[in-house]
Amino acid sequence: MKSYLYLILLILCLPQVNAQDWEKRHSFAKTYFGIDNYIATNLANGSFLNANNEVVSFQKHGFITPSINIGATHFWGHSDFFISINTTDIKFGEDKIENSYRLGTFTGLRVYPIASKEQSIRPYIGYKFSPFRYTQKDLNNDQFKFTQVKSIVDIGLGIQLSKFYFTLEYGRVINPDFDIYLSREVISQDQFPEHLFQIGVNYMMETTKGANNQLSKQANDQFSASNKWGLFFGIGPSASFPIKSSNYVTDKYPFLDDKTFPVIYPDIAVGYHFTKLDFISALSFRPISQTRSAYGIEQKIKRHSINMETYKFIADYHGFVPYIGLGLSYEKLSFSEKDNGHETSSFNTNEFSPNLVFGWDIRPSVKGDGWVLRTNLRYYPFLELEHQGKKLSLQHLEFNFIQFVIYPQRLKQIKKIASTY
Numbered sequence: 001m002k003s004y005l006y007l008i009l010l011i012l013c014l015p016q017v018n019a020q021d022w023e024k025r026h027s028f029a030k031t032y033f034g035i036d037n038y039i040a041t042n043l044a045n046g047s048f049l050n051a052n053n054e055v056v057s058f059q060k061h062g063f064i065t066p067s068i069n070i071g072a073t074h075f076w077g078h079s080d081f082f083i084s085i086n087t088t089d090i091k092f093g094e095d096k097i098e099n100s101y102r103l104g105t106f107t108g109l110r111v112y113p114i115a116s117k118e119q120s121i122r123p124y125i126g127y128k129f130s131p132f133r134y135t136q137k138d139l140n141n142d143q144f145k146f147t148q149v150k151s152i153v154d155i156g157l158g159i160q161l162s163k164f165y166f167t168l169e170y171g172r173v174i175n176p177d178f179d180i181y182l183s184r185e186v187i188s189q190d191q192f193p194e195h196l197f198q199i200g201v202n203y204m205m206e207t208t209k210g211a212n213n214q215l216s217k218q219a220n221d222q223f224s225a226s227n228k229w230g231l232f233f234g235i236g237p238s239a240s241f242p243i244k245s246s247n248y249v250t251d252k253y254p255f256l257d258d259k260t261f262p263v264i265y266p267d268i269a270v271g272y273h274f275t276k277l278d279f280i281s282a283l284s285f286r287p288i289s290q291t292r293s294a295y296g297i298e299q300k301i302k303r304h305s306i307n308m309e310t311y312k313f314i315a316d317y318h319g320f321v322p323y324i325g326l327g328l329s330y331e332k333l334s335f336s337e338k339d340n341g342h343e344t345s346s347f348n349t350n351e352f353s354p355n356l357v358f359g360w361d362i363r364p365s366v367k368g369d370g371w372v373l374r375t376n377l378r379y380y381p382f383l384e385l386e387h388q389g390k391k392l393s394l395q396h397l398e399f400n401f402i403q404f405v406i407y408p409q410r411l412k413q414i415k416k417i418a419s420t421y
Contacts, residue, residue: 032165034202036067036084038103040193041092047180047188048097048138055188061093065103069202070402072362073165074320077115080124080158083107083401097136101193104131104261105239107401108154110167116158126154126169131241131261132192136180142295144181145257149241150174150192160204169198181255184295215421219414220368223275229409230273232282234374236403238267240288240396243379248390255294262290262303267376267400273407275367278313280323284376286398296340301385303394304332307378309357322360327378329353335385335392345387353383359400370411376400 041062050056071082084106108128116122133147156169176192223229242259249258271282288303311325331353336346359375378398385392 030204031072032202032204034069034200036069036198036200038065038067039197043193044191046097046099046190047182049182049186051139055182058096060095060099061091063089063091063101065089069200073116077117078112080110099136102133104133106130112158116160118160118162121157121159124156124158126156128152128154134190134192138182144294145260146178146180147257147260148178152196163204165202165204167198167200171196171198184255215418216365216368218417220366223367223410225276227274227276229407229413230275231409232271232273232405232407234269234403234405236267236400237264238286238398238400239264240398242396244393244395246391246393248387248392251390253297256292256297257294260290260292262288267403281310283308298338300336302334306330311357319363320360321363324358327355327357329355331383333385335387353380355380370414371406374403374405376403
């Protein structure tokens with residue numbers, strides 16, 4: 001959570017600049033998408049319980065994980081914000097005990113001391129984080145899972161051509177050690193991959209320079225002077241990062257994956273942008289599901305959240321436009337628990353929960369765009385369930401990295417303006 005507090009402070013300290021600096025605004029960012037391959041070798045040995053209930057070691061083979069990239073270079077080639085959606089690991093050999101690593105979705109930043117540009121090779125340093133999950137089955141086919149957010153510090157080379165962007169990278173995983181339960185009672189030591197190598201190839205697209213024209217300027221003048229034309233719809237993929245442990249899990253079932261991540265879910269929004277004031281009021285909906293399971297115990301929490309939120313854009317740095325605000329959500333929650341297929345408890349409840357909303361827009365034409373890309377983050381500091389005198393924490397940080405936001409009234413007005421040319 002500290003990393004996000006630092007991010008908020010950084011955003012608040014960004015200087016307000018001349019929003020009409022059109023040339024800089026429309027060369028601020030360049031979008032790309034592509035494929036990465038993350039490679040892990042020299043993995044630590046694993047452990048399992050043999051038929052005599054003795055702890056035995058086994059060798060793990062390395063693996064490669066293909067991933068799908070979405071990102072953009074910003075600040076005129078000095079930084080690169082991205083996500084890499086990892087798929088499944090492909091082992092270099094067969095292990096004696098079935099196990100797998102899942103690297104999750106990396107969210108990262110690369111910093112180029114010398115700006116990356118077309119026809120150049122530039123060194124960079126970087127940082128990324130992701131939930132790492134390890135899964136292992138025992139001889140009885142019972143499954144253990146462990147999830148933890150890991151940070152990776154990177155060094156690499158970025159190679160940019162006219163249309164393609166390549167990355168070659170080495171990453172060091174911080175604090176890779178963790179405890180593994182070989183049964184409900186027996187604990188051993190294990191380790192996530194400590195070293196990650198990456199090879200990436202991406203296709204770059206110019207999505208902002210085309211809006212550097214008189215039509216965009218005229219639309220911006222109209223929209224900036226009025227609170228009309230502010231209706232918007234948005235949709236994008238989102239993830240939730242558990243912040244706090246659940247003592248119901250850690251005290252009663254320590255072998256369960258306490259901070260397991262909910263599955264990726266859609267973030268759907270409808271709202272109104274009071275453009276002249278640069279203020280938004282919106283409703284967002286997210287269906288969220290979280291499951292914990294190990295050694296016959298299975299817990300499911302389902303959450304349908306409708307958030308009424310308001311936020312204010314607070315700066316404009318050549319098209320990078322941060323905001324901050326508050327929300328109040330209506331939460332429809334359900335919990336169920338099974339032990340070896342037999343239901344041991346279940347309940348439903350409804351709650352209201354306050355939350356912090358923050359993020360940023362990428363706006364090439366200040367307020368004259370018919371669609372924008374928005375990043376939404378929400379933090380729920382108080383949301384939790386009570387059960388048998390203990391707590392099940394839903395104090396999550398929701399991270400909607402890219403949301404496509406369309407303004408239908410603006411698009412209609414832009415079309416009307418264009419017809420006058």
